[in-house]
Amino acid sequence: MKITLRIWRQADREAVGGLQTYQLDNVSEDMSFLELLDMLNEQLTAQDLEPVAFDNDCREGICGMCGVVVNGAPHGRYDSSVPTTTCQLHMRSFQDGAVIDVEPWKAGPFPIIKDLVVDRSAFDHIIQAGGYISVNTGAAPEAHSTPAPKRQADRAFDNATCVGCGACVAACPNGSAMLFTAAKVTHLAMLPQGQPERMRRIKAMVAAHDEAGFGGCTNIGECASVCPKQIPLASIGQLNRDLIASLFKGDGK
Amino acid sequence: MPGSVALVATTTLSMHARALHSLVVKKVVMAITGLLLIGFLLMHMFGNLKVFIGPEAYNHYAEWLKQDILYPILPHGWFIWIFRAVIAVSLVLHIYCATKLWQASLRGRGAHDNKKYTKVRRPQQTIAAKVMRWGGLTLLLLLIFHILMFTTQTITFGNFKAGATPYDMFTASFEHWYVWAIYVLFMAAVSLHVRHGFYSAFTTLGANVGPQARVFLNGLAYFAAALIFVGFMLPPTAVLFGLGVS
Numbered sequence: 008m009k010i011t012l013r014i015w016r017q018a019d020r021e022a023v024g025g026l027q028t029y030q031l032d033n034v035s036e037d038m039s040f041l042e043l044l045d046m047l048n049e050q051l052t053a054q055d056l057e058p059v060a061f062d063n064d065c066r067e068g069i070c071g072m073c074g075v076v077v078n079g080a081p082h083g084r085y086d087s088s089v090p091t092t093t094c095q096l097h098m099r100s101f102q103d104g105a106v107i108d109v110e111p112w113k114a115g116p117f118p119i120i121k122d123l124v125v126d127r128s129a130f131d132h133i134i135q136a137g138g139y140i141s142v143n144t145g146a147a148p149e150a151h152s153t154p155a156p157k158r159q160a161d162r163a164f165d166n167a168t169c170v171g172c173g174a175c176v177a178a179c180p181n182g183s184a185m186l187f188t189a190a191k192v193t194h195l196a197m198l199p200q201g202q203p204e205r206m207r208r209i210k211a212m213v214a215a216h217d218e219a220g221f222g223g224c225t226n227i228g229e230c231a232s233v234c235p236k237q238i239p240l241a242s243i244g245q246l247n248r249d250l251i252a253s254l255f256k257g258d259g260k
Numbered sequence: 261m262p263g264s265v266a267l268v269a270t271t272t273l274s275m276h277a278r279a280l281h282s283l284v285v286k287k288v289v290m291a292i293t294g295l296l297l298i299g300f301l302l303m304h305m306f307g308n309l310k311v312f313i314g315p316e317a318y319n320h321y322a323e324w325l326k327q328d329i330l331y332p333i334l335p336h337g338w339f340i341w342i343f344r345a346v347i348a349v350s351l352v353l354h355i356y357c358a359t360k361l362w363q364a365s366l367r368g369r370g371a372h373d374n375k376k377y378t379k380v381r382r383p384q385q386t387i388a389a390k391v392m393r394w395g396g397l398t399l400l401l402l403l404i405f406h407i408l409m410f411t412t413q414t415i416t417f418g419n420f421k422a423g424a425t426p427y428d429m430f431t432a433s434f435e436h437w438y439v440w441a442i443y444v445l446f447m448a449a450v451s452l453h454v455r456h457g458f459y460s461a462f463t464t465l466g467a468n469v470g471p472q473a474r475v476f477l478n479g480l481a482y483f484a485a486a487l488i489f490v491g492f493m494l495p496p497t498a499v500l501f502g503l504g505v506s
Contacts, residue, residue, distance in 0.1 A: 076380075218278075225361075
């Protein structure tokens with residue numbers, strides 16, 4: 008395959024970025040999108056040019072490190088029914104001779120560090136505010152001593168699959184991280200162990216979300232449609248219901 | 261290390277207060293006031309349709325609105341002012357929260373750092389959702405025009421004097437195609453706003469519990485938007501084309 012890449016290059020946080028064009032020949036359709044970037048970087052290095060910086064780690068869709076906007080869609084998924092991270096996107100999804108635009112996540116709270124790498128520490132601040140349960144350390148209790156209803160346990164698990172890649176924020180016209188926050192809130196709110204801190208947690212995490220500089224949700228659903236882990240839009244409904252309920256409770260006053 | 265403390269940035273507000281100032285709460289305020297305003301629109305629309313029954317029914321209805329609702333619990337003419345106050349407060353709260361959310365959106369998507377995708381595809385975003393904010397502003401301007409025209413009668417079209425009956429005022433105004441055209445624009449803006457707003461309000465209040473609920477709420481929103489557009493445009497259109505109302 009012959010591929011033309013137009014990649015966002017930006018030297019550092021303050022630099023003015025822009026698209027640069029690269030031609031690649033002999034691209035295999037079995038390559039993943041990240042392997043395509045590897046191939047480009049090998050060529051750039053051989054030519055003594057600066058390689059393109061991009062985040063990646065596990066390359067099997069479970070770590071949440073990778074993620075770029077491919078042709079205007081985070082992770083390049085667009086309307087494909089197969090939920091993928093960028094590392095799971097393969098070149099067979101593209102036509103021979105395709106021109107592909109590659110950009111970093113663009114959102115206020117995600118400063119661009121270099122090229123396609125963004126700083127997602129803002130997500131850490133939301134988790135630090137309440138994405139945990141407080142228990143004393145010691146021997147683990149007998150698992151069967153705390154029954155968890157099957158339906159709630161399944162919802163908790165579905166929401167716990169969020170890898171925090173940030174595609175939801177990248178896709179959102181408001182730069183909102185509500186889907187991410189909602190996944191974390193719903194995950195813990197569905198489990199017995201999450202109940203004692205449930206009302207304090209929702210207040211703290213919603214407040215941290217806003218203070219990190221993310222926008223508000225307008226219920227459009229771009230986030231859920233690009234999520235590689237298929238976190239449903241209904242999780243934001245759970246967050247809304249929990250927040251409204253929490254305002255009538257004294258936790259965190 | 262004994263005696264060491266974690267250095268954490270703290271705000272003077274309590275956790276509860278910070279949650280109360282959150283964007284989600286502003287959305288909830290928008291949802292509640294928005295639904296109140298849609299309720300008002302529907303009532304206004306049913307009232308307008310009385311024009312088809314005849315001048316007497318229509319004028320009597322207008323009189324009843326301003327004088328007799330809830331009489332004798334309230335003295336004559338009080339209800340309309342309480343009603344107007346509720347609508348005005350809803351509108352002010354709605355606009356205030358919208359402004360705050362708009363600012364947060366600009367900050368969130370990095371508009372201040374000139375962050376803009378060269379190419380962006382948003383398959384989920386409907387036209388109604390896309391024009392929500394600028395459409396809302398258009399709506400506000402047309403609403404001011406509407407009040408100047410029919411409530412205060414500052415701007416008038418056609419041959420009626422101040423103090424004319426509501427029916428005469430209505431028919432004289434909509435005999436002009438350009439007045440009709442302004443109202444088509446007005447109602448199109450309202451309907452688009454209701455199309456996304458109705459769905460969004462219920463979703464914000466937590467009613468979106470799954471994919472079927474989302475389809476149902478969207479269906480309801482389309483129905484409400486269509487009802488409002490058709491219901492409001494029927495009387496002026498009948499006047500313009502001389503169909504049963506003149």
